[in-house]
Amino acid sequence: xxxxxxxxxxxxxxxxxxxxxxxxxxxxxxxxxxxxxxxxxxxxxxxxxxxxxxxxxxxxxxxxxxxxxxxxxxxxxxxxxxxxxxxxxxxxxxxxxxxxxxxxxxxxxxxxxxxxxxxxxxxxxxxxxxxxxxxxxxxxxxxxxxxxxxxxxxxxxxxxxxxxxxxxxxxxxxxxxxxxxxxxxxxxxxxxxxxxxxxxxxxxxxxxxxxxxxxxxxxxxxxxxxxxxxxxxxxxxxxxxxxxxxxxxxxxxxxxxxxxxxxxxxxxxxxxxxxxxxxxxxxxxxxxxxxxxxxxxxxxxxxxxxxxxxxxxxxxxxxxxxxxxxxxxxxxxxxxxxxxxxxxxxxxxxxx
Amino acid sequence: xxxxxxxxxxxxxxxxxxxxxxxxxxxxxxxxxxxxxxxxxxxxxxxxxxxxxxxxxxxxxxxxxxxxxxxxxxxxxxxxxxxxxxxxxxxxxxxxxxxxxxxxxxxxxxxxxxxxxxxxxxxxxxxxxxxxxxxxxxxxxxxxxxxxxxxxxxxxxxxxxxxxxxxxxxxxxxxxxxxxxxxxxxxxxxxxxxxxxxxxxxxxxxxxxxxxxxxxxxxxxxxxxxxxxxxxxxxxxxxxxxxxxxxxxxxxxxxxxxxxxxxxxxxxxxxxxxxxxxxxxxxxxxxxxxxxxxxxxxxx
Numbered sequence: 001x002x003x004x005x006x007x008x009x010x011x012x013x014x015x016x017x018x019x020x021x022x023x024x025x026x027x028x029x030x031x032x033x034x035x036x037x038x039x040x041x042x043x044x045x046x047x048x049x050x051x052x053x054x055x056x057x058x059x060x061x062x063x064x065x066x067x068x069x070x071x072x073x074x075x076x077x078x079x080x081x082x083x084x085x086x087x088x089x090x091x092x093x094x095x096x097x098x099x100x101x102x103x104x105x106x107x108x109x110x111x112x113x114x115x116x117x118x119x120x121x122x123x124x125x126x127x128x129x130x131x132x133x134x135x136x137x138x139x140x141x142x143x144x145x146x147x148x149x150x151x152x153x154x155x156x157x158x159x160x161x162x163x164x165x166x167x168x169x170x171x172x173x174x175x176x177x178x179x180x181x182x183x184x185x186x187x188x189x190x191x192x193x194x195x196x197x198x199x200x201x202x203x204x205x206x207x208x209x210x211x212x213x214x215x216x217x218x219x220x221x222x223x224x225x226x227x228x229x230x231x232x233x234x235x236x237x238x239x240x241x242x243x244x245x246x247x248x249x250x251x252x253x254x255x256x257x258x259x260x261x262x263x264x265x266x267x268x269x270x271x272x273x274x275x276x277x278x279x280x281x282x283x284x285x286x287x288x289x290x291x292x293x294x295x296x297x298x299x300x301x302x303x304x305x306x307x308x309x310x311x312x313x314x315x316x317x318x319x320x321x322x323x324x325x326x327x328x329x330x331x332x333x334x335x336x337x338x339x340x341x342x343x344x345x346x347x348x349x350x351x352x
Numbered sequence: 353x354x355x356x357x358x359x360x361x362x363x364x365x366x367x368x369x370x371x372x373x374x375x376x377x378x379x380x381x382x383x384x385x386x387x388x389x390x391x392x393x394x395x396x397x398x399x400x401x402x403x404x405x406x407x408x409x410x411x412x413x414x415x416x417x418x419x420x421x422x423x424x425x426x427x428x429x430x431x432x433x434x435x436x437x438x439x440x441x442x443x444x445x446x447x448x449x450x451x452x453x454x455x456x457x458x459x460x461x462x463x464x465x466x467x468x469x470x471x472x473x474x475x476x477x478x479x480x481x482x483x484x485x486x487x488x489x490x491x492x493x494x495x496x497x498x499x500x501x502x503x504x505x506x507x508x509x510x511x512x513x514x515x516x517x518x519x520x521x522x523x524x525x526x527x528x529x530x531x532x533x534x535x536x537x538x539x540x541x542x543x544x545x546x547x548x549x550x551x552x553x554x555x556x557x558x559x560x561x562x563x564x565x566x567x568x569x570x571x572x573x574x575x576x577x578x579x580x581x582x583x584x585x586x587x588x589x590x591x592x593x594x595x596x597x598x599x600x601x602x603x604x605x606x607x608x609x610x611x612x613x614x615x616x617x618x619x620x621x622x623x624x625x626x627x628x629x630x631x632x633x634x635x636x637x638x639x640x641x642x643x644x645x646x647x648x649x650x651x652x
Contacts, residue, residue, distance in 0.1 A: 328455055
């Protein structure tokens, strides 16, 4: 079993190798959830019931849960692609937000072009994300600047600048929200599970998974990308332009984030609100980690994360806990998900 | 020296303190070979626990001690999971940050019924020191006198840290863990143990850094650290992982921050841009630094 060379240096090993270890991690995370509910809630039973069953109880919450998984799938794919090439894209927040904002503005200004304008706006969203991440890749290529840090820093700058643009020059004067104007109705994705927010964007996410999978495992470029990630020196020896694969995977990674932002606009929000996608970038990273950077596994990992978040939202609405318990449960998963001790739990007996 | 420059420099010294404190602790983890991105989360825990502790006990000293115990406990958890459960330090660091932002809001909601800004009216700001030595020297006094206690403590701790790291067996072994851990193993020593202690030290210093933020404000704001832990990490890199370098790197950030605050008053720059300046500035410095290093390595 291979893993990208640079990731091994970071210590990232195949995650969730066996089901026993991962089942244990999920069990521990859920144990903490129960503990929190008992400690913090006056009605722990109700809290837990809404947490676990809330997301599944009707089409509305179920559809919204699937919908919440869409940006996570795009983000998870973006991270996986960069990681496979041995690059670390930590700027997902800014790329997602930037893509969403650019797509919104483009869609509004090109509304006279009809559907073509909508398509162009989605492309613009992806481009903005791609350029933002590609810039960090370029810096790494030219001067070996640590792309993990530059992408993070750039993302923070972008988030703040867009915050300003949304609250300032691009704010819709007709609403009380801090938001841009809405994109025209004919451009919006069709809802597929009324009354929830789930739209055809979900199919888009699934297609993206398929495309990334095919790209990584069934094209020459994808092979070269993985090769560079596995062993840069060897790849260069084999005649692969390794420098190019410092930039290209980051661009793809950012473009996927940007696409995720654009899809969130066209499918769910229709307008860019201040900080409306915040946290999604990091959750994309978590999803990719649980999925071990395998495109196909991104779907269940994203669903798991979306489930926890919707559960917390439902528990918050019907009980006396706050939404942030979700991030504690996610943190527990994060703490354990790369643990080698947990990975070897199932294999111990065989060895001895 | 003009009045404005003195004002900016003086507030640079105050602003850099949390950065310097967090970076000093982060230097220990960094030199022991661990990329500690949890500084941000540890600071947040420190900020929350310190001010809640101060409000409960009525004494900032006890409050800070409570802050330290809480933060060191989380740092111990981080160290345990990373070193003894053998997890990836980057991901556990991210987990710590996520945990910190979650637990502080959950506890604030549970204890005070409020998810937003929690104001503690009983908490007084940190005592300021009047140093008799400096009192009569004109510019020096304006710059260095009458800061709050932790400003001076941060300098003392930095000196202490460089002494521990470069002059004691413990410090040398800790650095050996980062440089070449096999050396330690061949001496029959456990690199893990030194890294674990480094995590605890980073917890201690981040608790102090966080305490400054919340105690000076007299309130806890969700995400009060607002990226300062990350900047502390950059301070470590920018300072070339040396104590004196840390000081000047932190000062540079303090200056950038102080200057943008000052500039805001003059030219009415949008607040979001002001917030963006430290990140943009760090980014530029990172790029320039890497251009410089890559040039240098080409000529060598």
